[in-house]
Amino acid sequence: AQKITQTQPGMFVQEKEAVTLDCTYDTSDQSYGLFWYKQPSSGEMIFLIYQGSYDEQNATEGRYSLNFQKARKSANLVISASQLGDSAMYFCAMRASTGANSKLTFGKGITLSVRP
Amino acid sequence: DVKVTQSSRYLVKRTGEKVFLECVQDMDHENMFWYRQDPGLGLRLIYFSYDVKMKEKGDIPEGYSVSREKKERFSLILESASTNQTSMYLCASHRGYQPQHFGDGTRLSIL
Numbered sequence: 001a002q003k004i005t006q007t008q009p010g011m012f013v014q015e016k017e018a019v020t021l022d023c024t025y026d027t028s029d030q031s032y033g034l035f036w037y038k039q040p041s042s043g044e045m046i047f048l049i050y051q052g053s054y055d056e057q058n059a060t061e062g063r064y065s066l067n068f069q070k071a072r073k074s075a076n077l078v079i080s081a082s083q084l085g086d087s088a089m090y091f092c093a094m095r096a097s098t099g100a101n102s103k104l105t106f107g108k109g110i111t112l113s114v115r116p
Numbered sequence: 117d118v119k120v121t122q123s124s125r126y127l128v129k130r131t132g133e134k135v136f137l138e139c140v141q142d143m144d145h146e147n148m149f150w151y152r153q154d155p156g157l158g159l160r161l162i163y164f165s166y167d168v169k170m171k172e173k174g175d176i177p178e179g180y181s182v183s184r185e186k187k188e189r190f191s192l193i194l195e196s197a198s199t200n201q202t203s204m205y206l207c208a209s210h211r212g213y214q215p216q217h218f219g220d221g222t223r224l225s226i227l
Binding site: 033035042043044045046050093095102103104106107108109 | 156217
């Protein structure tokens with residue numbers, strides 16, 4: 001069974017500073033994918049970044065980067081130069097790359113508040 | 117851009133009613149999903165479908181059913197709504213190993 005753990009309480013960061021949101025995972029699969037989604041207060045889930053288990057380099061998408069440490073089973077999201085619009089809930093998710101089994105397992109989420 | 121459209125942003129129904137939540141995607145995705153989201157519990161998978169007329173139970177299917185008669189449409193049905201089904205419902209779709217794309221969600225209240 002797959003499991004995603006996000007244990008940080010609500011996070012606060014000053015505008016323009018960087019912040020790291022933690023995610024650890026547990027799986028017995030060798031091939032899997034890790035995702036981060038953002039959910040603003042309006043409710044829609046926005047895909048941010050993806051990391052494959054065999055990717056040798058950490059994924060980056062603009063101000064988002066994923067600090068992937070496979071041996072430690074962690075996939076932390078780093079947001080650089082925080083903006084007020086980054087205030088939202090953030091979810092880490094995992095998918096086993098096993099053909100038709102394309103379900104995502106989500107963590108419980110972390111609330112990020114950016115202070116001006 | 118992928119567009120996943122859920123029929124209602126807000127919905128209020130009464131206990132015992134039959135409730136339909138509709139989801140339509142415009143990118144010919146074979147995989148579609150229904151989740152519910154509750155505070156402190158994250159997203160939990162109710163049902164998913166990887167082809168027309170195919171459906172698979174997720175982690176919490178009790179009290180729900182689904183229908184997928186056309187590839188672009190995936191419906192979630194609450195046969196007899198109960199107050200513990202008050203929640204945020206999210207539909208998602210994707211193809212292959214692409215990320216799931218979500219609709220805007222439906223906040224359902226059962227009175």
